[in-house]
Amino acid sequence: MPDPIGPASSEGPPGRPQRAPGTLRIGSIAGIDVLVTSSWFIVALLISLTFAPRIEDAEPGLGFWKYVAGFVFAVVLYLSVLLHEASHAVVAQRLGYGVNSITLHFLGGMTEIDGQSRRPRHEFWIAVVGPLTSIAVGAGAAALWFVVPDGLVRLALQGLAGANLIIGVLNLVPGLPLDGGRVLKAAVWGASGNQHRGSIVAGWGGRITALALLAWPLVMEPLTGQQPTVLDLVLVFILGLFLWTGATAAMAHARIRQRLPALVARPLARRTLTVPEDLPLAEAVRRAQEAQAGSIVTVAADGSPAGIVSEAAVTAMPAERRPWVAVSAVARRLEQGLTLPATVAGEDLILAISRRPAEEYLLVEADGTIYGVLSTADVDRAFRDNARR
Structure with a gap:
């Protein structure tokens, strides 16, 4: 079950699966294919356009090159996303699971792991390592920001630190399909002995998170003094819809799996x-x-x-x-x-x-x-x- 940045379980064929349409293989990590979807190029362009004015302020007179620098920042940002996903993949491999691919897409990344977790502690460690990696990258970038002189590198470190700290913290929110939802699932599974109950509880956590996110534009101005922009509304809607549908799918899959033991x-x-x-x-x-x-x-x-x-x-x-x-x-x-x-x-x-x-x-x-x-x-x-x- 994929999340904006996190692992996903797979029931596909063993070995190296066929690439999904619209994906491009850019390399491999520990024998795992790294794929990029066509939507990544759209978000890279958006990041380049959004970041260009700040680059112009830091280095006036760059002209067209400010957009090139913005695109380079998008690549660096997604390399940190790749580190997040690679941590999921490496831990899963160490615990004996097959990993089919790592995919970078519009909302972040997804690690396709073959099969469901066999134990609560496996679920916990595979899930939690991703946000911890992002927080570590964000903290490292923030530390370097204090020692690097003003300029493009310092600006990039500032953006990298902020993005990774936000990614790491938000992914720890206890609701599927976020990593934090899988951590909650592992906790409920370990306490109750029922994996499917853990999925349903974490799914409700994801639904509540989606509703809270959709309500954010309503309370944004009273809390922050700023009115939500059209871009804020679009992003909130996309992320809220993604969380709600992902949580609902996880709950449906859990209910189906509850019936599987009767199949002999x-x-x-x-x-x-x-x-x-x-x-x-x-x-x-x-x-x-x-x-x-x-x-x-x-x-x-x-x-x-x-x-x-x-x-x-x-x-x-x-x-x-x-x-x-x-x-x-x-x-x-x-x-x-x-x-x-x-x-x-x-x-x-x-x-x-x-x-x-x-x-x-x-x-x-x-x-x-x-x-x-x-x-x-x-x-x-x-x-x-x-x-x-």
Whole structure:
């Protein structure tokens, strides 16, 4: 669940995923792809235009170069955002999680971590390290500001210090999808033993934060003596909407995950008949019907599983052709990810299916013997039935 600057969990395929449309790879950190979205160039331009008058005051006569200096400041600012995200990624890797990518975007950054946290303390450390990194960068820039003479460098340090201190403090606000929301989630999870309760509590924290942010323009003038500008209103609306939708999505995902433990692969498996790869399809279907088997698995000459016969392919094959077609012609080869342990259940089952989408999966016991075939349609049906209860 992404936040303006913070980690996000992922249920995508393992290894190096395909880049999302509109992203550009600019390098890697610890083997993790660093991506930039097209929206980053828009915000970099806005920062350049906004910062240009202050640059002109600090260094008069720069002309067009003041905008170049503003763009350089935007790059430096987002390098500090990259440090924030890299800290999430490195800690996640140290704790044994895969990290797919780091993406810099309009609202900051996102670290895509493979899977959900397994323990409350993992959730805590992965989340809290980002804001602490930003605060450390901000404090370091502020310290240098006192020893650097007047000029562009001092101005950049001032902006870098202010931005990072604000980013660090705001990200500690206890509401999802902010880092502070994940810290709150870890605290509630650790105290109650229920991860999903932690997500729901932190989601409500995010909703309250969104409402408080949307109300800020109403109290800005009485508290600060300044009227909100159009830019203030736009930014408040964008950030408030982002927080509300992110918190709501996190709560919805938590409620879904509460139902996942009821999903167990073993009782959903179809009884399976094993046949040689070169057996005629008509004979394989006859044997399956005789054995009242709901699936057919082909085996190689050495007896090892080779493929799962596709029910859709069998149905599409005309009956008059089945005696002349080998059963292997309508079987999907057992590639990596299509063989699952018979004990797989809950979120592990959903993760396995989402990583390697297919219509059927072979379930095997710990000793490698075939237990049965799991159909995705049966899993979907069981999930819907659990949702109605």
